[in-house]
Every structure is written in C-alpha cells, then in structure tokens.
Amino acid sequence: MLRLFSAAALAVFTLGSVASAQAQTPQNAAQRAADSLFVRQHYTKLDRQITMRDGVKLYTVIYVPRDAAKGNKYPFLMQRTPYSAGPYGENNYPNGGPVRSRELSQEQYIFVNQDVRGRYMSEGQFEEMTPTVPAAHGKPKKGKNPGHDESTDTYDTIEWLLKNIPNNNGRVGMMGISYPGFYASAALPDAHPALKAVSPQAPVTDEFIGDDAHHKGAFFLLDNFEFMNYFDAPRQGPTPKYEPMFSAESKDAYQFFLNLGPIKNADGAQYFNNHAKTWSEYLAHPTYDSYWKERNIRPHLKNVKPATLVVGGWFDAEDLFGALATYKAIEQQSPGAQNRLVMGPWTHGAWSRAEWSTFGPLRFGQNTAQYYRDNLEVKFFNHYLKNKGDFAAAEATVFNTGSNQWQNYAAWPPKGTQPRTLYFQEGGKLAFTPAAAGFDEYLSDPQKPVPYTNGIHAERNNEYMVEDQRFAAQRPDVLVFQTEPLTEDLTVAGPLTADLFVSTTGTDADFVVKLIDVLPDSAAGTAPGATPAPRAGYQQLVRAEPIRGRFRNSFEKPEAFQPGQVAEVKYELPDVLHTFRKGHRLMVQVQSSWFPLVDRNPQQMVTIPTAEAKDFQKATIRLYHDARHASGVQVPQLP
Structure with a gap:
C-alpha cells in the first residue's frame, strides 16, 4: 500500500517496495541540499502544538516567509500527514523544501505541515481513515461535544492559524499525496470558509472497493503486509520515530508469501503477533460492513465550496481508484463545484519527481511531472490563494498512454464515447x-x-x-x-x-x-x-x-x-x-x-x-x- 511516506520511513523496510521514494542520485541530492538552503534563508520555522476542540494537541510545523515581517501578506498552504511533519525543533530544517513540489517550495506561502492525531508528535488516538462525523462540523458547538473528525481538526487548525500567525492574507490551500490526499479530501465536507483551494492527489478513498487494502473485496496481501510492519507499530504516546515490528528478509516475495501459508499465520509471534491494530481490523472485517462504509469519504463530498484539483496516475499501483472516484463523487454530488481532474502517466506520486519522462519500457517524449507542476499545480494554488495569474485548465487534463499526448476534455469520461x-x-x-x-x-x-x-x-x-x-x-x-x-x-x-x-x-x-x-x-528491436x-x-x-x-x-x-x-x-x-x-x-x-x-x-x-x-x-x-x-x-x- 505504501501510501507515500517519508524516505526515512521507507528505510525501515527489509521486505518492501521503495518505488514511491525519490531516488537519491547525486544530482537530486544536490538539488535537495540547495532547496534546504533556500528554505533556511527565506523562511522562519515555527513548531507549535495546536489545541483541537476536544483538548487534543496536534503538532504543527510552520514555515513563514521572512519578509512577512515587513508587512507582506501570504496565504497558507497546508499538508496534514500520518507520516511525520518533521523534522522537529525550530532549528531543524528539512533536507529539501517544506513540500514535495520544488516549484511550490520556491513560491512565497506560509507552509504548514501537521501530524494528524495519534501519529508521531501529536496527541490523541489514531484511527484508520477516520470516520466522518457530520454533526460535529463547522465551528465548535457551545456546551456540546458531538465528536470530531478530520474536517473538524482541519477547521480548528485553520482557525488557530488565522488568529495566531500574523501577516496572512486570510486564505488557505491544502494538498497531499496518498494518505495525506485523504486528509485533503476529508477537509472538504463543511470546509472552513478560508479554505479556498484543495488538491487531493492519489487520495486513499474507499479501502474495500478499490484502494490499498482491497480491490473489489480481494485483499492486497503484499502491500499491506509490508506497509503495516512500520505503519501499524504500537506507540505509547507522541514519538518522533516508529520502528518496524519484525524483520522479514527475502529475495523472493512470491516464495516468501507462499511459505507463509494462510493469512492468519501473519499474526504469529514471528510477525504481527496480534499487536497490529489496523491489520487486525482489516482481517476482522472481511465484508463491506459498517467499518469500511464509515471510512468511505465519497458520500460526504457534498456541497463542496473550495476549488479542487484531483490528481492521479494511470500507473499508480496504490490509489488509481481513489483519484478517479474522488473526482466523480464531487462531480455527482457537488455539481456547481470548481472541480478538475488531472491523470498522467505516473506511478504513485511520480508527478512530484524531478524527472518523469520514462517508465519501464515506456518513453513519453517529455518531462510529464515538470509539465504538471508548471502548468497546473503552481497555477492552481497561485490563482485561488494569491489572485496571481489565470487558471484556465480544462475540466479534465488527461494523458493518453497509447499516443503519448496530453488531452483536454470538458468532462471525464469524455462525452460521446x-x-x-x-x-x-x-x-x-x-x-x-x-x-x-x-x-x-x-x-x-x-x-x-x-x-x-x-x-x-x-x-x-x-x-x-x-x-x-x-x-x-x-x-x-x-x-x-x-x-x-x-x-x-x-x-x-x-x-x-x-x-x-x-x-x-x-x-x-x-x-x-x-x-x-x-x-x-x-515491431523491430527490443522494448526500450x-x-x-x-x-x-x-x-x-x-x-x-x-x-x-x-x-x-x-x-x-x-x-x-x-x-x-x-x-x-x-x-x-x-x-x-x-x-x-x-x-x-x-x-x-x-x-x-x-x-x-x-x-x-x-x-x-x-x-x-x-x-x-x-x-x-x-x-x-x-x-x-x-x-x-x-x-x-x-x-x-x-x-
């Protein structure tokens, strides 16, 4: 499942896919160092704990442009993540930019990264794909405690930021890839009025029907076994680091899982040992029951107010379904929304790579990731958050994987098929x-x-x-x-x-x-x-x-x-x-x-x-x- 977490998190795997990680070539390592220096020179880093309506404090890392002190006003661009908002400490700057997009990192935003509740340095109890609680949405209800969800946590965070970070322009954008893409989607129901632009990218959306855990009820064993070894590790409280629960070294994944036998053997003492909360929940719910339905964000994507840019990849092994299903749910349930779709020739999160002009035997004849960031992502946020430039993208900007051409459509699927x-x-x-x-x-x-x-x-x-x-x-x-x-x-x-x-x-x-x-x-020759x-x-x-x-x-x-x-x-x-x-x-x-x-x-x-x-x-x-x-x-x- 590998829902796009940090390179540090990826490093804990002994049997796991590292395809989502940026390859650390000397060239991009030098670029990341340059980006890190840029952030140090142009941003002040703040580490804050923001109190939610139920008293739980969420660890939040904020990068404020240094010239904001001169009275310049900037919008917020926020990511909420279960994969660490670190590095932690106001003197510790990231090895790279504050977001995965180098182009956005070079723009002047107040960048906000937040650990969701129950993960890393935030307080509270983590819940897989937090169920939506519509009764709790909007401003906190005086004298009432109807509950909380990711919409309310986002609302409370935005409210605090607007009041406590000076020289903001009153507008907030939100983005995220994979699991952070879910948190972007989950901010849309009854969104804070200041939330103007949201980009769910490869968002985890419905884990029984098409994302990560299952496809049409079929359990995705390889990805879940690898991912949960790290992600599902128990914690005693806020922590800057998670350790894998076991080592499962093997040169042959096919033979490893064949030798493992029935899936219940994964809970043996050698592996999860009944200590993995989410893994156990998955196996305890082998049908599309209330557990899965409560975690399906699609029914709640109604009356969406922020502009949305939903992004996905045709070769995304984790969340191809999520991008398409999220876009379609907003179209069907929020017909007046400013909702756009981008689908490129990408694996999971590959649009954030420095270079993406090839994949396996395929050659695209262009850097498709650069094209996306320059022509779509940066323009989207700049337009809706800064009134900078125009954003005239088509309803659907989609890459044809057979002709290697970008196509623009007024709807997706295109009319007339x-x-x-x-x-x-x-x-x-x-x-x-x-x-x-x-x-x-x-x-x-x-x-x-x-x-x-x-x-x-x-x-x-x-x-x-x-x-x-x-x-x-x-x-x-x-x-x-x-x-x-x-x-x-x-x-x-x-x-x-x-x-x-x-x-x-x-x-x-x-x-x-x-x-x-x-x-x-x-056809002559060999497949390139x-x-x-x-x-x-x-x-x-x-x-x-x-x-x-x-x-x-x-x-x-x-x-x-x-x-x-x-x-x-x-x-x-x-x-x-x-x-x-x-x-x-x-x-x-x-x-x-x-x-x-x-x-x-x-x-x-x-x-x-x-x-x-x-x-x-x-x-x-x-x-x-x-x-x-x-x-x-x-x-x-x-x-």
Whole structure:
C-alpha cells in the first residue's frame, strides 16, 4: 500500500517496495541540499502544538516567509500527514523544501505541515481513515461535544492559524499525496470558509472497493503486509520515530508469501503477533460492513465550496481508484463545484519527481511531472490563494498512454464515447461480435498461483502495471483472447466493464481481468528500458483488476458459487485513456490468482482470514462464451 511516506520511513523496510521514494542520485541530492538552503534563508520555522476542540494537541510545523515581517501578506498552504511533519525543533530544517513540489517550495506561502492525531508528535488516538462525523462540523458547538473528525481538526487548525500567525492574507490551500490526499479530501465536507483551494492527489478513498487494502473485496496481501510492519507499530504516546515490528528478509516475495501459508499465520509471534491494530481490523472485517462504509469519504463530498484539483496516475499501483472516484463523487454530488481532474502517466506520486519522462519500457517524449507542476499545480494554488495569474485548465487534463499526448476534455469520461463489447470467442479469438458457442476452462491451484509479475523480486515490482504479459499468457491457468490486427486506431476512454459467465467446481473463486495492448509482430528491436525482451509481440498491460467472486452480487453479503452452475460475474475496472494503434491487437487475459499482490482464495466458501491450510483446494474454472452466456469486456470507445 505504501501510501507515500517519508524516505526515512521507507528505510525501515527489509521486505518492501521503495518505488514511491525519490531516488537519491547525486544530482537530486544536490538539488535537495540547495532547496534546504533556500528554505533556511527565506523562511522562519515555527513548531507549535495546536489545541483541537476536544483538548487534543496536534503538532504543527510552520514555515513563514521572512519578509512577512515587513508587512507582506501570504496565504497558507497546508499538508496534514500520518507520516511525520518533521523534522522537529525550530532549528531543524528539512533536507529539501517544506513540500514535495520544488516549484511550490520556491513560491512565497506560509507552509504548514501537521501530524494528524495519534501519529508521531501529536496527541490523541489514531484511527484508520477516520470516520466522518457530520454533526460535529463547522465551528465548535457551545456546551456540546458531538465528536470530531478530520474536517473538524482541519477547521480548528485553520482557525488557530488565522488568529495566531500574523501577516496572512486570510486564505488557505491544502494538498497531499496518498494518505495525506485523504486528509485533503476529508477537509472538504463543511470546509472552513478560508479554505479556498484543495488538491487531493492519489487520495486513499474507499479501502474495500478499490484502494490499498482491497480491490473489489480481494485483499492486497503484499502491500499491506509490508506497509503495516512500520505503519501499524504500537506507540505509547507522541514519538518522533516508529520502528518496524519484525524483520522479514527475502529475495523472493512470491516464495516468501507462499511459505507463509494462510493469512492468519501473519499474526504469529514471528510477525504481527496480534499487536497490529489496523491489520487486525482489516482481517476482522472481511465484508463491506459498517467499518469500511464509515471510512468511505465519497458520500460526504457534498456541497463542496473550495476549488479542487484531483490528481492521479494511470500507473499508480496504490490509489488509481481513489483519484478517479474522488473526482466523480464531487462531480455527482457537488455539481456547481470548481472541480478538475488531472491523470498522467505516473506511478504513485511520480508527478512530484524531478524527472518523469520514462517508465519501464515506456518513453513519453517529455518531462510529464515538470509539465504538471508548471502548468497546473503552481497555477492552481497561485490563482485561488494569491489572485496571481489565470487558471484556465480544462475540466479534465488527461494523458493518453497509447499516443503519448496530453488531452483536454470538458468532462471525464469524455462525452460521446460509445460502449462496445469485446466478446470472447472459440480458439482464443476476441471480436466485437458475440460468439455462438463454446467455453474454455483451466485448473486453478492455490499452491501454484499465477504471479502478478515476471521473475523473482524481493519487493513489489512497481512496473507490473505496464509489464509484458507473455509470461502469463503461456501458463495453462490463464485464458488468452485477442483480436485480429486493428485496421485503424482505436481509443478507449473511461472505465471498463468485465462481464464473465463462469462456473467452478469449488464454492468461491477470484477473477482477474487484464486488458493488453499487443504490439505487431513486425515491431523491430527490443522494448526500450526492459530486460532483453523482443518488441515484436510485446504484450503491454493497460489495465487489470481483480474481484473476489463471492462479492459478485453484493459486497455486503457474500454468496457462494454452486459447483458446476453458471454464474455471472460483472464488475468495473478503473478508467483508461489509451489509443491502440493500427496494426496492434487488443488482448484480454482471465485468471483466478494474482499472487502475492492479492492473497490466495481457498476456492471454498470459508472465512479467509481464519482459513486453515487444508481449506485451500484446486478448482476447475470454466468461462462460457456462447449465445446465452456472452462473456466479454465492454470498452468505451471514442469516435
């Protein structure tokens, strides 16, 4: 899950992905040193503890432009984080700027970084994705204590800042990537009147449906196990540092988690040992019950007043869903809001990198991160907080991952798309016409799950979202369907819908559907940036998403499959904007495991967090594609 925390926090991992961390090359290390010197020269650092309405004090680090003492007035730009607002102490300046964007760090703002309650140096009890308490919103109610949430903590912080930090212009902006992106979203309901501009970036949004913890009910084992080792460590009170709970060194994550066995073994003495509060909560709530619903911010994004800039990455392994779902929730529930969406060719938080012109085998022909910061992020905050310049960005600024072009749309998904279904056919064919008869089947073995990536990796391979899928296509437990070479370009823009008619010899099953861009056999050379892999026939993953089959009809009420009976599994995959070029093929792969990214399904209708090794059984999965059971994937095609 790796919800974009500090490099210091990342360093505690022994088995974990460090893909979200800025690589410390000599060049960017020198740049960070220069940025740190700039902050020392131009800002005064203040460490304060701000009291919330219930008496809890939140540790807050404030950087005030030195020339504010001359009477110049500046807006606040705030981040609230569970990953440390440090460094702590007024003489300790950061190694870099006060925010991840170097361009914003060079601007004149009063920067505010705050530890949320229960984390690092703040008092209080931390709650995972703090449930929203609408009755508490707005100004504190005299004589009443209806509670608190992240909206009220943000409100109380802004109120204190306006009254206690001189030479402010009365305006506040807020931003955050990943978990801090959630805190940005959570500030929107009944926002303080001074909060004028908010940018939730890769925001954690709904942890059962599509972010971090689960995707369509399927538990993301690899990321959560790594992340919670550090993040979920118990604390006795305010602390400047967290230590991991255990060491789990391994050169082969696939084999490590296979050896771990059933997921309940992670709570053994060698690992979490029943000391991880959030991990235990996750496993104690294996359905979409009140625990998850209370932590879903989307229903509360109503009557949004601040301007919003929602940012996400097409290759974000953590929170692709969150950016799209947050933007859509604001559009649907706050139709008058100044709400914009940016989706780029980025992994988690890559838009804050100094350079992002390549990713794995892909070459974008431009520094997409620099483009975003110069043309969107800086202009957004400067316009709404300083009345500086114009902000004329389109409703949706979206990067086409097949043509390497930025596209501007008046809405997202774009108006005028036409839903077309790619139907599975006999002989591994894929076409826009339904099949007349047939089915395909495979044996799904929990002891030999399909890997999510090729090769041996000690940590999550962040490039899996664009990886060549030929390693999977050759397995007997992966079904492969592909079109004939395209006679003209085909652009897909918006969410995909998988509609599968299946049966199983078991009583439960996972399904993973992958949409793939297959390069023509005439493509020459090797895929740039990849390990020797012929470019001819390269099967580039465009989008993939799992679903836990028991949730095919309801995330609240799981339902067993009846062995041998046909059942429909229909679900939505996250959006894409991708042009499949003339001469390329569209491919769809279907499988029932994606390990160890997703935990193994026992393929029996048992409670998975308490399942025993004996519960994991082989099952024969059938995928039907006949006149009555027209399985396929619906794609929204741009004319």
